[in-house]
Amino acid sequence: MATTRFLEWLGRIYIGLLLAFLYLPIIIMALMSFNVSPFYQLPFDWTTEWYASLWQNDQLIAATWNSIEIAVITTIISSVLGSAASLALFRYEFRGKKFLQALLFPPIAIPWLITGTAMLIFFFGVGIGRGLFAILLGHVALALPYVIVVVSARLHTFAPELEEAARSLGANQWQVTRRVTLPWIMPGVIAGGLFAFAVSFDQFVVSYFLATPGQTTLPVEIYAAIRKGFTPEINAVSTIIIVVSMALMLLTARFFKFGGEK
Amino acid sequence: MAGVQVSNVSRSFGAHKALDDVSIDFADGGFYALLGPSGSGKTTLLRQIAGFDFPDSGRIAIGGESVERVPVEKRRIGMVFQNYALFPNMSVADNVAFGLSVRGEAKAVIATEVQRALDLVQLGKLGGRRPHQLSGGQRQRVALARAIVTKPRVLLLDEPLGALDKALRVDMQIELKRIQREIGITTIFVTHDQEEALTMSDRIGILRDGGLVQEGPPEEIYDRPRSEFAATFLGDANIFRGDATGNGIRLADGTAIAAGSGPTLVAGAKASCAVRPERIQIAMDAGATDGDANMLKGQVSKRIFAGNNSTYFVDRAGQTLKVIVQNTGADRLTEGQDVVLRWSPASTVLIAAS
Numbered sequence: 106m107a108t109t110r111f112l113e114w115l116g117r118i119y120i121g122l123l124l125a126f127l128y129l130p131i132i133i134m135a136l137m138s139f140n141v142s143p144f145y146q147l148p149f150d151w152t153t154e155w156y157a158s159l160w161q162n163d164q165l166i167a168a169t170w171n172s173i174e175i176a177v178i179t180t181i182i183s184s185v186l187g188s189a190a191s192l193a194l195f196r197y198e199f200r201g202k203k204f205l206q207a208l209l210f211p212p213i214a215i216p217w218l219i220t221g222t223a224m225l226i227f228f229f230g231v232g233i234g235r236g237l238f239a240i241l242l243g244h245v246a247l248a249l250p251y252v253i254v255v256v257s258a259r260l261h262t263f264a265p266e267l268e269e270a271a272r273s274l275g276a277n278q279w280q281v282t283r284r285v286t287l288p289w290i291m292p293g294v295i296a297g298g299l300f301a302f303a304v305s306f307d308q309f310v311v312s313y314f315l316a317t318p319g320q321t322t323l324p325v326e327i328y329a330a331i332r333k334g335f336t337p338e339i340n341a342v343s344t345i346i347i348v349v350s351m352a353l354m355l356l357t358a359r360f361f362k363f364g365g366e367k
Numbered sequence: 368m369a370g371v372q373v374s375n376v377s378r379s380f381g382a383h384k385a386l387d388d389v390s391i392d393f394a395d396g397g398f399y400a401l402l403g404p405s406g407s408g409k410t411t412l413l414r415q416i417a418g419f420d421f422p423d424s425g426r427i428a429i430g431g432e433s434v435e436r437v438p439v440e441k442r443r444i445g446m447v448f449q450n451y452a453l454f455p456n457m458s459v460a461d462n463v464a465f466g467l468s469v470r471g472e473a474k475a476v477i478a479t480e481v482q483r484a485l486d487l488v489q490l491g492k493l494g495g496r497r498p499h500q501l502s503g504g505q506r507q508r509v510a511l512a513r514a515i516v517t518k519p520r521v522l523l524l525d526e527p528l529g530a531l532d533k534a535l536r537v538d539m540q541i542e543l544k545r546i547q548r549e550i551g552i553t554t555i556f557v558t559h560d561q562e563e564a565l566t567m568s569d570r571i572g573i574l575r576d577g578g579l580v581q582e583g584p585p586e587e588i589y590d591r592p593r594s595e596f597a598a599t600f601l602g603d604a605n606i607f608r609g610d611a612t613g614n615g616i617r618l619a620d621g622t623a624i625a626a627g628s629g630p631t632l633v634a635g636a637k638a639s640c641a642v643r644p645e646r647i648q649i650a651m652d653a654g655a656t657d658g659d660a661n662m663l664k665g666q667v668s669k670r671i672f673a674g675n676n677s678t679y680f681v682d683r684a685g686q687t688l689k690v691i692v693q694n695t696g697a698d699r700l701t702e703g704q705d706v707v708l709r710w711s712p713a714s715t716v717l718i719a720a721s
Contacts, residue, residue: 269448270453271469
């Protein structure tokens with residue numbers, strides 16, 4: 106009995122440490138965004154001046170909008186293309202299918218530094234060059250394998266007889282996909298889309314290679330700002346992003362029960 | 368409604384011949400069972416008729432119209448799948464409405480037809496449920512309602528009762544037969560369960576290794592099988608092997624067995640005789656002989672009592688014969704007892720060696 110209680114407590118302490126490890130840095134950062142001292146000095150004096158000055162920092166705000174825009178477009182494009190690719194891999198047998206599926210995984214494992222260099226060279230070679238469009242293309246390429254892997258995993262739980270049943274009832278290919286297959290894989294598409302959004306929004310390395318001085322994304326801008334000299338504005342913008350993205354995640358999780366629901 | 372004609376259909380998957388020159392005529396409005404062990408090609412044949420797969424050669428016609436290259440969505444068939452294949456994201460009513468809805472029927476028409484179909488399968492009040500809230504038998508009924516609501520030309524059933532427990536299966540057999548009679552639709556039913564095939568269908572086709580072994584009404588196949596496979600796959604049979612004589616066969620030890628039906632065979636050719644276990648009388652002694660009855664002596668090796676009947680296993684010249692005796696309250700035989708088996712030539716079918 107005593108050992109059970111002891112183990113129970115040990116488990117609680119473990120969970121507590123894990124959560125502290127995950128969230129403590131974020132919480133401190135969020136607190137410091139409300140602190141008067143720009144050098145993390147105590148005592149803690151409450152202020153919102155960093156948030157106010159954030160609104161004056163046009164460069165940071167422009168970069169934020171760029172990041173949001175690119176992440177949203179990346180999410181849409183890679184979700185649609187990735188889901189279509191997963192469906193094709195699921196439905197059809199063709200030569201080299203196994204090879205093609207195996208090719209999906211290396212991009213996830215290849216260091217972004219290498220992918221970024223390769224993209225930079227390639228985009229210059231084909232005349233696309235650098236800039237927001239190049240960043241968007243790069244992000245879509247990075248996000249696609251994630252979407253395909255997640256949607257394919259969901260498709261594995263799909264009974265192919267459902268498509269056959271729909272066809273036997275007179276439904277054409279499009280009706281089958283829209284009314285039977287897509288509703289089933291939707292949680293996978295949403296999860297894949299969230300991955301794509303995260304891959305794009307968090308992306309620093311590839312964006313850094315493809316950004317031009319005037320047109321850049323938030324992570325690249327934050328990095329540049331830190332090099333120039335740290336200001337708590339960075340804490341402020343990071344806090345806003347964390348609050349918004351956690352709210353989005355919780356909302357999505359509330360409406361879509363990932364994986365589990367039949 | 369329409370009949371289905373399958374003519375000389377063959378289909379291979381790689382080196383494996385799944386269907387080998389199969390021809391069957393499914394009459395309009397009939398209830399037809401395709402019976403065979405797994406791998407016999409019965410499901411492949413059903414999928415050819417449905418249009419999920421196309422034959423390499425041969426012709427398939429529904430209502431006289433050639434369809435062997437028409438895809439499933441244009442064949443106007445109804446199909447019930449082994450695992451029901453109900454759409455999990457839709458309510459029962461939406462499942463049933465699916466076929467009408469993809470066709471673009473008006474909402475009011477769909478509502479009426481769906482209700483009628485659900486009433487027919489006695490699920491009129493469950494339209495709002497989701498498939499996962501239903502029992503196995505109820506899902507089966509929904510799948511059936513969904514398949515017939517579009518008024519298909521033919522109804523195809525792929526082992527539809529396989530997933531149900533025994534008691535429910537018997538209920539559903541009766542129910543399925545009732546519904547089929549009520550709407551008079553040509554029905555083709557794939558099963559590996561011989562009892563199901565016997566009790567439900569007007570005609571049975573027995574398949575083996577991609578070929579049609581025998582085809583006809585259940586009584587005909589049961590009473591006059593044309594092969595050892597047909598005799599043993601549909602029901603139980605005692606098989607004797609020997610050389611053909613004028614009216615039966617002669618066993619290796621010289622015993623003659625007379626057969627009342629079967630093909631005319633050249634004397635001396637390899638042949639067998641089949642006798643159903645329930646046609647054999649078993650007794651402790653020969654008793655009054657009636658001249659032309661077949662008679663064998665043996666020894667009871669085992670008895671299995673099943674309440675309404677008993678099955679005796681009788682050893683005779685290295686062969687174990689099966690005899691089923693109704694429980695009439697008469698003296699029961701014990702294991703180890705010497706017995707005399709007797710049955711009439713009319714109960715014996717001569718079969719040519721294959």
